[in-house]
Amino acid sequence: MTTTIEKDWAERVRAAAAAKTPLCLRGGGTKDFYGRAPAGEVFDLRPNSGVVAHEPTELVVTVRGGTPLGELEAVLAEKGQYLAFEPPHFGAEATVAGCVAAGLAGPRRSSMGAVRDFMLGVRLLDGRGEVLKFGGQVMKNVAGYDVSRLVAGSLGTLGIVLEVSLKVLPRPVAEATLRFQFDEADMLRTLNAWGAQPLPVSASLWHGDTLHLRLSGAEAAVRAAAAKLGGEALDAAAANALWAGAREQTAAPFALGAEEVLWRVSLPSTAPALGLPGRQVVEWGGALRWLANTGDGARVRARAAELGGHATAFRNGDRSGEVFQPLSAALATIHRRLKQSFDPAGIFNPGRLYPEF
Incomplete structure (x- = not known):
């Protein structure tokens, strides 16, 4: 109607x-x-x-x-x-x-x-x-x-x-958030290894050599996975604040300087480290790399393409230019x-x- x-x-x-x-x-x-x-x-x-x-x-x-x-x-x-x-x-x-x-x-x-x-x-x-x-x-x-x-x-x-x-x-019956210490290479390798296992992983977040992993599902499954993986468990309040800060980009790593651009780089989860200057936040088991820097956007896009993905100028920068990855002729x-x-x-x-x- x-x-x-x-x-x-x-x-x-x-x-x-x-x-x-x-x-x-x-x-x-x-x-x-x-x-x-x-x-x-x-x-x-x-x-x-x-x-x-x-x-x-x-x-x-x-x-x-x-x-x-x-x-x-x-x-x-x-x-x-x-x-x-x-x-x-x-x-x-x-x-x-x-x-x-x-x-x-x-x-x-x-x-x-x-x-x-x-x-x-x-x-x-x-x-x-x-x-x-x-x-x-x-x-x-x-x-x-x-x-x-x-x-x-x-x-x-x-x-x-x-x-x-x-x-x-x-909503999941149970959730738990675990904290680990990994450098970037070990983090990517570990997340991909965990991704190949029947674990109830619902989210991952890496920044500054600290990896947070969220488990969601049946209480028994979450408890068993947490015992298997180890790490340091966060209390519910801290975990909720962490994931809300990541979702809404209110967490400190997402704060941008006046000249910085936040790049949203989508890659295969198995792609190696970006190797570009700037601060990084990695989500989605390695498939999403946030990069904050003041560098050349063409270099970011070229590196993303080299690794089999694409890059979007998510925040800041020239909003009158190319923000999204340029389309192929067919698309x-x-x-x-x-x-x-x-x-x-x-x-x-x-x-x-x-x-x-």
Whole structure:
């Protein structure tokens, strides 16, 4: 059913498309720093708010895009459930649509999956002012593009997320966080060795020769794994603060100087050390390397490509230039066709991902 808000928004989108007026789709604005600089007339998406349906036994929630992310998480917590991809908020005003549009996952990403893996369905207002629905409330295979997953990480360039259905999971019964001392090479080697074993590892975090490992699952499994691995156990309060600081990047290693850029380097977990100057934080079993430095971005990208990955200028730096890894010709063509299909007038968040989109 189309709501009054959706009808009003559709009229505004059609008028903007006719006038070629760029629109800056914005929820709480907590991720304005991410991607290229926002541009266009601000379109506030927060009025479209509220949980539409929550089926705890089916592990599905349907929620409007402008709903505060914290509000959704509180609703799920009442039933002992959570968003297993552990999305960062980066501020109290974070919304569900912003979470989906940014496509960012927290420390559990390596064990539980990305935002797109939990997308079941989406209702989207496209650049023609039409309400489109993709997917549903169950997982199923369909022909063509899985649009629900395409929306995750699109930074609002394809349309306005009106409503989204997400898979949710029960919270782990037990958790434990262990601390170890490893240099970078030993840390990478050890994490990959542990990754090949049936251990209930849900997150890892390394900085300054200190590795923290989180175990999650059944109480017996967590207890047995902790006894096998050893290390120093953190109390619950310290562990919760540690992982929250990593997820929200409020921990000291993420603090940036005025001239520093925080690079998000995605690599195979087995890749060797970056070997670049700067401070590092390593997550996801070695697959995510955060690097804070004042060096040449081209050198960071070249090293990431050499190791089989790619690098994103996550925070700071020139937000008018290339923030994300440049696309190959084939991928650029796909992006261009998708943009043309969903936003033919090019009014939604122009240039937020790449200058040409």
